[in-house]
Amino acid sequence: MTRVIGLTGPIGCGxxxxxxxxxxRGGIVVDADALARxxxxxxxxxxxxxxxxxxxxxxxxxxNLDRAALARVVFTDQRALADLEAIVHxxxxxxxxxEVEAVRGTGAPFVVLEAIKLVEAGLGALCDEVWIVECxxxxxxxxxxxxxxxxxxxxxxxxxxxxxxxxxxxxxxAREQPPVPVHRLRxxxxxxxxxxxxxxxxxxxxx
Numbered sequence: 001m002t003r004v005i006g007l008t009g010p011i012g013c014g015x016x017x018x019x020x021x022x023x024x025r026g027g028i029v030v031d032a033d034a035l036a037r038x039x040x041x042x043x044x045x046x047x048x049x050x051x052x053x054x055x056x057x058x059x060x061x062x063x064n065l066d067r068a069a070l071a072r073v074v075f076t077d078q079r080a081l082a083d084l085e086a087i088v089h090x091x092x093x094x095x096x097x098x099e100v101e102a103v104r105g106t107g108a109p110f111v112v113l114e115a116i117k118l119v120e121a122g123l124g125a126l127c128d129e130v131w132i133v134e135c136x137x138x139x140x141x142x143x144x145x146x147x148x149x150x151x152x153x154x155x156x157x158x159x160x161x162x163x164x165x166x167x168x169x170x171x172x173x174a175r176e177q178p179p180v181p182v183h184r185l186r187x188x189x190x191x192x193x194x195x196x197x198x199x200x201x202x203x204x205x206x207x
Contacts, residue, residue: 002103002104002106002107002108002109002110002111003109003110003111003128003129003203004100004110004111004113004126004127004128005022005027005110005111005112005113005127005128005129005130005131005203006113006115006118006119006123006124006126006127006129006130006131006180007019007022007112007113007114007115007118007130007131007133008114008115008116008117008118008119008130008131008132008133008169009116009131009132009133009134009165009166009169010133010134010135010140010158010161010165010166011116011140011144011154011157011158011161012135012139012140012141012143012144012154012158013133013134013135013139013140013143013187014133014135014143014187014194015114015116015133016031016114017187018131018133018185018187018194018198019031019112019114021195021198021199021202022110022112022198022202023112025199025202025204026108026109026110026202026204027108027109027110027111027112027202027203028103028106028108028110028111028112029111029112029114030096030099030100030103030111030112030113030114031114032092032096032113032114032115032116032117032118033114033115033116035092035095035096035099036088036092037067038095039088039091039092039095040065040067040088041065042062042063042064042065044091045091046087046088046091047065049087050065050070050084050087050088053083053084053087054070054073054080054084057069058070058073070084071153071157072153074160075153075156075157075160076156076160078160081160085117089117089121092121093121093122093123096113096115096123097126100113100126109203109204110202110203113126113127118130119169119172119173124172124173124176124180125176125180127180128181129180129181129182129183130169130173130180130181130182130183131182131183131184131185131201132166132169132170132182132183132184132185133185133186133187134166134184134185134186134187135186135187135188136188137158139187139188140154140158141154141155141158144157166184170182170184183201185197185198185201
């Protein structure tokens with residue numbers, strides 16, 4: 001049976017890197033961020049709602065969503081962020097369920113559901129286990145800078161997630177019925193050591 005590993009944690013803590021290592025061990029990755037981008041591509045049903053809520057300033061001259069402009073709005077306003085999620089998440093949730101079911105049909109040993117809002121979106125119960133990646137704030141900032149993100153933008157995004165996010169996610173998963181097993185993975189050590197831990201925890205084709 002294909003196991004479902006939820007992969008989540010604060011921004012800049014290495015979810016995509018860990019997902020890549022798990023893919024190398026035979027898992028198939030479902031990337032919720034990629035699905036969210038697909039759900040907000042030109043012509044998708046979410047765009048008129050986004051325009052109605054946030055105005056034309058978050059669109060470019062061709063009518064495409066200006067994701068950077070939208071990010072500047074929602075990562076400084078919790079209500080705006082919640083409104084955006086309410087518009088986009090239903091479509092993304094349906095895409096995720098379809099992708100996971102498709103992977104299950106392939107007989108792959110496991111699927112990795114990479115989602116920064118995995119727990120908040122109610123997807124924890126879909127998972128056999130959830131991995132929470134975490135690291136120190138300066139490591140987060142350095143990694144986001146490495147992606148070309150300005151420090152003030154990175155700090156806004158970190159603040160928007162709130163303090164002690166990993167702790168809050170773990171506590172919420174523990175309250176699920178039944179509780180969802182959690183692995184907490186620090187990623188700010190030596191990368192070879194982190195990778196070895198990831199690979200030691202990864203399911204095998206027989207497991």
